[in-house]
Amino acid sequence: MKINSELQGAYVFSSGKNMGTFKAVGYPEDVGVFYKLEEYEGYCWIAHGRYPTNTPGWWGGAHPFTLLDWSIVHNGEISSYDANRRFIEMFGYKCTLQTDTEVITYIMDYLLRVQGLTLDEAASVVAAPFWSTIEDKTNLAEKEKYTFLRTLFASLLITGPFSIVLGFEGGLMALNDRLKLRSMVVGEKEDKVFIASEEAAIRTMEPDAQNIWAPAGGEPVIVKVKEGAF
Amino acid sequence: MSLEFIYPEFEVIRNTDRCITCRICERQCANEVHILNKEKGVMVADETKCINCQRCVSFCPTRALKIVKSDCTFRENANWQSNTIKEIYKQANSGGVLLSSMGNPNELPVYLDKILINASQVTNPPIDPLREPMETRVFLGKKPEKIERDKNGQLKCELPPQIELSVPIMFSAMSYGSISYNAHAALARAATELGILYNTGEGGLHEDFYVYGPNTIVQVASGRFGVHEDFLNAGAAIEIKMGQGAKPGIGGHLPGAKIVGDVSRTRMIPEGSDAISPAPHHDIYSIEDLRQLVFSLKEATEYKKPVIVKVAAVHNIAAIASGIARSGADIIAIDGLRGGTGAAPTRIRDNVGIPIELALAAVDQRLRDEGIRNNVSLVVGGSIRNAADVVKMIALGADACYIATAALLALGCHLCRTCQSGKCNWGIATQREDLVKRLNPDLGCKRLVNLITAWQQEIKELMGGMGINSIEALRGNRLMLRGIGLTNKELEILGIAHAGE
Ligand code: SF4
Numbered sequence: 001m002k003i004n005s006e007l008q009g010a011y012v013f014s015s016g017k018n019m020g021t022f023k024a025v026g027y028p029e030d031v032g033v034f035y036k037l038e039e040y041e042g043y044c045w046i047a048h049g050r051y052p053t054n055t056p057g058w059w060g061g062a063h064p065f066t067l068l069d070w071s072i073v074h075n076g077e078i079s080s081y082d083a084n085r086r087f088i089e090m091f092g093y094k095c096t097l098q099t100d101t102e103v104i105t106y107i108m109d110y111l112l113r114v115q116g117l118t119l120d121e122a123a124s125v126v127a128a129p130f131w132s133t134i135e136d137k138t139n140l141a142e143k144e145k146y147t148f149l150r151t152l153f154a155s156l157l158i159t160g161p162f163s164i165v166l167g168f169e170g171g172l173m174a175l176n177d178r179l180k181l182r183s184m185v186v187g188e189k190e191d192k193v194f195i196a197s198e199e200a201a202i203r204t205m206e207p208d209a210q211n212i213w214a215p216a217g218g219e220p221v222i223v224k225v226k227e228g229a230f
Numbered sequence: 231m232s233l234e235f236i237y238p239e240f241e242v243i244r245n246t247d248r249c250i251t252c253r254i255c256e257r258q259c260a261n262e263v264h265i266l267n268k269e270k271g272v273m274v275a276d277e278t279k280c281i282n283c284q285r286c287v288s289f290c291p292t293r294a295l296k297i298v299k300s301d302c303t304f305r306e307n308a309n310w311q312s313n314t315i316k317e318i319y320k321q322a323n324s325g326g327v328l329l330s331s332m333g334n335p336n337e338l339p340v341y342l343d344k345i346l347i348n349a350s351q352v353t354n355p356p357i358d359p360l361r362e363p364m365e366t367r368v369f370l371g372k373k374p375e376k377i378e379r380d381k382n383g384q385l386k387c388e389l390p391p392q393i394e395l396s397v398p399i400m401f402s403a404m405s406y407g408s409i410s411y412n413a414h415a416a417l418a419r420a421a422t423e424l425g426i427l428y429n430t431g432e433g434g435l436h437e438d439f440y441v442y443g444p445n446t447i448v449q450v451a452s453g454r455f456g457v458h459e460d461f462l463n464a465g466a467a468i469e470i471k472m473g474q475g476a477k478p479g480i481g482g483h484l485p486g487a488k489i490v491g492d493v494s495r496t497r498m499i500p501e502g503s504d505a506i507s508p509a510p511h512h513d514i515y516s517i518e519d520l521r522q523l524v525f526s527l528k529e530a531t532e533y534k535k536p537v538i539v540k541v542a543a544v545h546n547i548a549a550i551a552s553g554i555a556r557s558g559a560d561i562i563a564i565d566g567l568r569g570g571t572g573a574a575p576t577r578i579r580d581n582v583g584i585p586i587e588l589a590l591a592a593v594d595q596r597l598r599d600e601g602i603r604n605n606v607s608l609v610v611g612g613s614i615r616n617a618a619d620v621v622k623m624i625a626l627g628a629d630a631c632y633i634a635t636a637a638l639l640a641l642g643c644h645l646c647r648t649c650q651s652g653k654c655n656w657g658i659a660t661q662r663e664d665l666v667k668r669l670n671p672d673l674g675c676k677r678l679v680n681l682i683t684a685w686q687q688e689i690k691e692l693m694g695g696m697g698i699n700s701i702e703a704l705r706g707n708r709l710m711l712r713g714i715g716l717t718n719k720e721l722e723i724l725g726i727a728h729a730g731e
Pocket residue numbers: 242258259260261262263264279280281282283284285286287297655
């Protein structure tokens with residue numbers, strides 16, 4: 001944080017552990033060749049082709065954003081940006097890139113690492129269920145939990161269209177905004193899980209993918225690598 | 231005439247072709263402006279008493295009446311304006327402090343009118359509030375800094391006491407005494423129906439209104455009128471009133487004439503005695519003392535009610551709010567320069583304090599810089615006039631807004647600004663039984679419910695336009711605001727960019 005906000009001429013784009021980030025401006029296939037991706041192995045791959053909507057494209061702005069144990073890609077534009085930013089900056093984070101994804105990364109770090117929430121709990125903060133949904137819940141413990149999280153972390157609710165994939169050690173989580181204003185589909189094949197904005201992308205990777213489904217808005221999809229697999 | 235004579239400010243224009251001498255205006259005007267001249271069989275008016283409350287105009291069945299500003303003026307002078315001259319005459323005559331009521335009417339910048347709201351186009355879809363859920367519910371109160379889990383790893387879901395509001399608007403403090411029983415009844419019932427809160431003000435709580443307790447904020451002011459254990463426990467929250475936007479730095483004064491019957495009983499003071507609230511709380515001379523009062527009130531209510539500390543927006547408000555946030559208070563209410571009142575010294579009302587927009591922006595930023603914004607909720611008041619004002623305040627950083635003048639307007643107030651006379655023709659700022667009767671609490675309640683329901687709908691539409699479907703994502707979201715015609719310094723304090731940036 002300090003380097004990025006205070007040091008001239010130096011910028012840290014990624015400070016993850018046990019992960020690699022490759023960013024470039026160009027076609028995806030060329031990027032793969034340029035970085036010699038065939039030489040790497042991993043249990044979890046997150047790729048993001050970006051058509052930068054609101055800012056001129058540059059390599060630094062490419063996703064994923066990586067911080068400590070998290071890597072995040074995000075598709076969408078969040079309308080709650082400044083509410084989220086001004087809240088999260090109270091806890092030592094500094095948003096210097098002016099992108100939605102950066103603030104989402106910090107929110108996830110704050111909720112998961114600093115506050116120690118589970119993935120499900122964190123998902124119900126950023127894509128909180130509507131009050132009417134919470135009220136209809138028959139399970140009282142759940143009702144209490146959702147009310148508590150929504151009240152406590154009100155300023156971390158993210159509104160506007162988004163689909164996010166959050167990678168961490170041992171797995172990943174995918175999440176849509178609660179109105180599902182962006183598409184997201186999940187498919188499986190044997191021990192692999194595919195998550196993409198469009199089914200076509202999954203078919204390109206794995207023409208025989210099965211159990212293709214679209215998770216509901218605000219419903220997190222959490223995938224974990226089998227224990228002992230790495 | 232004489233040196234004291236001041237030509238009446240208003241003229242009563244009666245269309246004699248239309249007037250049917252029904253004498254309704256005579257009965258409606260508590261200031262006794264209209265009288266029937268029996269000899270001639272015509273209505274005549276004594277304009278020296280007219281305060282332009284529009285009561286007779288509204289009730290004249292043949293629309294024969296209108297009240298206009300008199301064009302008899304002093305020689306024009308941009309420096310010595312006629313009001314200034316008249317005030318000098320009045321003071322030279324009486325030797326007294328001038329009194330006024332309602333908010334500051336002077337031409338000072340209204341920052342709310344120089345702020346514009348954003349909307350989504352293309353990259354981020356607007357949301358249609360008629361088709362999609364749009365949430366305006368808020369919880370006010372302290373939020374813990376860290377979650378806790380029990381030994382099974384389950385979240386411990388207890389929060390400090392919170393106030394739940396269906397929409398971030400509350401009716402702010404107006405005491406029983408300064409306004410009528412029927413006005414209080416309308417506010418209490420409307421708050422209950424709307425799922426919001428109203429505020430007793432500093433006059434205690436009439437026993438008939440204890441049933442509305444879950445929607446009531448009970449106020450403890452420097453006079454401590456009507457404060458006892460049952461009162462404290464009756465409401466959903468307790469407000470300590472340190473100051474008021476219309477008269478920062480001074481206390482209150484309800485004239486003995488208004489301390490009659492139930493008002494005297496509710497205030498726990500003898501009939502006819504003036505109710506004087508001192509300028510300071512005599513047990514609060516420092517922030518430590520405030521902390522003591524906060525905790526005594528919490529102790530008296532078993533830590534079940536959030537405590538609000540209400541202050542006037544003054545120059546050093548950011549530091550003051552930061553102190554209050556550390557005093558154990560759950561909510562800070564800030565009242566701005568343009569806030570209304572039942573009576574205040576004119577000089578103070580018109581010259582002391584700062585606009586609420588600047589105060590809010592400074593406080594919200596200060597609390598964030600210190601990392602304690604989540605320790606307290608912020609409620610702001612001081613002339614919030616419509617749904618757009620609410621949206622702008624929330625985006626600047628408020629959790630909720632207090633409204634009072636707007637609520638009184640809904641009840642029929644015509645902003646004649648003579649509440650201090652106790653002869654409110656609209657049955658609001660009066661204790662005269664015949665006048666109080668004019669305000670029907672059922673109808674008043676309905677009109678308040680209509681007003682807030684309409685505002686809520688407009689808030690939802692503005693939020694939907696911004697692509698925001700829950701009010702918490704708007705709070706402090708200053709990127710949604712742009713200034714127009716403001717200087718760099720003003721923009722810096724408000725923490726917003728200029729339109730076009
Ligand atoms: S004081 Fe009010 S009711 Fe009386 S004449 Fe003037 S406008 Fe009419």
